Amino acid sequence: MRTYLGHVELANPIVTAAGCGGSGAELAQFFDLGRIGALTTRSITMAPRAGRPTPRMTETPSGLLNAVGLQGPGVDAFLARELPWLAQRNVRTVVSIGGGTVAEYTALARRLNDAPGVTALEVNLSCPNIEDRGRVFARDGAASAEVIAAVRAVMRYDVPVVAKLSPDTADIVSVARACAASGADALSMINNPLGMSIDTETMLPSLAAGTGGLSGPAIRPLAVRCVWQVRAALPDVPIIGMGGVLTGRDAFELILAGACVVAVGTALFHDPSACLRVLRELEEIVAARGYQRLADVIGLAHRPPGATARHRTDFEESSL
């Protein structure tokens, strides 16, 4: 079930979400990484980062709050060890990057430019801009666009640059539009909305960091809405959809909304082979609906109600 992220072909539309698939080696114990569309790395930063204090996670209804704080080894160690490990095994790799300034994102892109094995570059815009009182880039179109333009300018033309957006904004479409206009080859959504939980026993925040990112099925309605809105406004920009995908049905929902690639995040914590299961279920669902190509169903829910779905391989009367 091939799909395309810009001009890059992926064997199938199921990838891991940034920060949820470890370095790859952990998942490789459970299945052959070559069988998923791509592995997305955690967001790589220039310097090594120890992340946030613990507790870093707590459960919420159908959700997970995390405040890991981009713990990671830094770009040097990533290039020295993690990326070559993936490249040797021919694992399609979407490298996610995170920075605190436009210059830092640019420097990261420059470092990754010559590295073999970068299938696409995902720019995690949900990082606080240290030059703007810690306001998260993804909140606003101009700040996001500035990062994307800078990264696009230094990154090899044959590596798609993907802008990863957050639902914590007044208007996701305008942020998406700004990113696309400044050169993003694709968009990825949604990153975790900011949430919080308070431990009613200690009467203090459950996470050491106070607030954290919400993930899991609780946020799927937000993800579907964001993908839907952006697809409606920018039908030609490829979208990586994510947020609470546990099953093939959930992936199909995001695809119907307009995603051509679907990332699985939190579900991996419950089931390390979730990607393969989701892929299998998705294939079954698409086939059961009478379609053979993924392209036939991407964004299909945008057709006017009452209109028959096109491209079906059977021509029986449908209940649509």
Added chain:
Amino acid sequence: MRTYLGHVELANPIVTAAGCGGSGAELAQFFDLGRIGALTTRSITMAPRAGRPTPRMTETPSGLLNAVGLQGPGVDAFLARELPWLAQRNVRTVVSIGGGTVAEYTALARRLNDAPGVTALEVNLSCPNIEDRGRVFARDGAASAEVIAAVRAVMRYDVPVVAKLSPDTADIVSVARACAASGADALSMINNPLGMSIDTETMLPSLAAGTGGLSGPAIRPLAVRCVWQVRAALPDVPIIGMGGVLTGRDAFELILAGACVVAVGTALFHDPSACLRVLRELEEIVAARGYQRLADVIGLAHRPPGATARHRTDFEESSL
């Protein structure tokens, strides 16, 4: 367990959320409305409104998506029938209003100004501004502030004006600040974030309206975060907290984050006496922690970690 919304005293901190308690008469079949802090009405509009086509609801993981579209009888019928019914029974009533223009909100406030039985006026800012291409007022501080200033100017000084905020904004604190600066006596949060669900059988949106408002426990982490952030920035502005409250524990969580009043919405659909149960559970929790007054626990989670909770009536060593 008395509490205050500005200078207005409520018998207890548990109220119904706007649009979730019907006209009051429905709930009155299950319990005496005098036993809750207040009833909040659905958002009243100038003209009668038939609302959105069906299906108007669908379930999501730990959430509910709704697109009712402010169906209601209009302000005339409300003043002729619903408000007097509540006033006769001495039910504390927070009247919610919704409009498409600043002028409409102002007109509604004017109509309600002389009506007996309005305990507080809640301004639902999650309405599309028809003079600004349907952009929701609550998205941005200036539009919200304009509405609040206009309403505050016409409304009797002894009726608190409450600005109801949405999490669908880049910065809830700046919207809150703008509302407080233009005269809001209190803030209420959160209204439903915009979500969507697609029916994978019909391959069309589950709701006739396409998108809908997400409510229920799925959004509680967003609610806690918003209350927390606003309380931290504006410690003197009373907050009505809501979003996914099912139990006394959940209400306590919002109170620890900074709410002095807690509204119960979606939970009423499952359990019409949810307000009384939540109140009882809350009283037990607060008492079990050694506190006697609600005021002692409002915003308590903001104390620095390690600091002992003050105002406790016992002085045993605590595990904090």
Added chain:
Amino acid sequence: MLTTRQVDAYHALTVLAPRIAEGFRPGHFLAVAVGGPHTSMLTRRAFFIHDVKPDYGGSVEFVFAVDGPGTAWLAERRARDTLDLVGPLGRPFPLPRDPVNCVVVGDEYGSAMLFPVADALQRRGCRVDFVLGGASADRVFGAKRARRMTETPTLTTEDGSLGVRGRVTDALPGVIADVRADVVYACGPMETLRRATAVAVEFDIPIQVAVEERMACGIGLCMTCVLPVIGEDGVTRMVRACVEGPAFRGERVRFDDVGTIPFDALGAPGGGSRNVS
């Protein structure tokens, strides 16, 4: 506390619920919490009450088909599990004062709720004739009981595996004519109710229908279960199926406009008065 049984394609659960049993009138429904503690399923599921028995202070039975995760969960309940119910809910069917001839039309699980209706009608001396149908034999609910209660119930299946091939509404005109029916009671999918109403209108007899709309609360709070119904005053309003219904006079329901806001409904967009969105 419950007992469970499988009836062809359906599941029937009997639950001890004295207060619901006591308040029950034919046409009532109940709302069941599904999924157990810490479930991700927030809303109650609505089911028409099929039967009420005086055992153990009062029990109620409802019949359902497995449709999605909530009904799948219900189908797994076992004897002695407990269920969280709210009811009886809704406006029951109005029953005729005089002993008239009634046709009772049930499609799929819609048939289940018509048995207490038929019972009550018979107790009032009415003649009752059943028209029960479904997609296939195993989806026609209550054929046996209908045979016990009346002489020759008419059964229909779309695949012809039981009774007449076709829909209940195909058989309805014949039955109405044969028994000179004075009134029709119907429950089933919206499309069946629409067709049944058309038939009744053609015969110029009243029809009572019990409708189903997606319900988040079942008690009139949430406004999600509305459909366009013409009031006594001729004005169409979006009324709540859960409290103004589920029983309606068929001719008053604008079946062709269900799922829309008719332009002439009270408060419709553009319908005279300006609207906020």
Added chain:
Amino acid sequence: MLTTRQVDAYHALTVLAPRIAEGFRPGHFLAVAVGGPHTSMLTRRAFFIHDVKPDYGGSVEFVFAVDGPGTAWLAERRARDTLDLVGPLGRPFPLPRDPVNCVVVGDEYGSAMLFPVADALQRRGCRVDFVLGGASADRVFGAKRARRMTETPTLTTEDGSLGVRGRVTDALPGVIADVRADVVYACGPMETLRRATAVAVEFDIPIQVAVEERMACGIGLCMTCVLPVIGEDGVTRMVRACVEGPAFRGERVRFDDVGTIPFDALGAPGGGSRNVS
């Protein structure tokens, strides 16, 4: 498929899990999905493996205290229910090559996982002495089995209801001295491990501890279970309890800094290299 038993304040579940049983080494844990289908509880719960038996191809037993909704759900499981498990997980305890004197220190349910450790030690010819404790008699896990396996296990309770009044770590120095212990194995709350490590350091003997941190995945993906541990190179890193642990050399764990990012940890904010937030 499982069987359940109650052991004083704890529940013990035995589950058929041949693959986990086969791969098991003392110190491993497993991760259980809780809440059933359509639950709102997303994350697996981690439990140390208490016992592995060859019955029916291989079963594993774990012991737990009811703490929150997940363990409450587990406590309600009945014979023949099925459980969704992942395991064996984690880095097991390294065992000494030579037959040395070992003290095994378990606090509360932490004791459960030490029995397979003690077994393995005894099989290698080690002398094993138990120090087991808990808040009260019913919270001291495994006293009986410890008595069967060794001569005089030391038992402690904070309320004095069983054995010596006090903590396991109060009794530990005496036991170490008595038996001339060469190494300590410990499992229990972080505070117990901290104290046990302090004792071992004082006696200048190695200690292996099994730590518990909140875990979202248990397999090294999520980075939520980290604690500051000093590496061979002397550098403190935030390492994952689930894959780099849960077994650590006690002296390497910076117990006083658990729940913080020590300023000298690799990648700590302000720690030399600039950070993005």
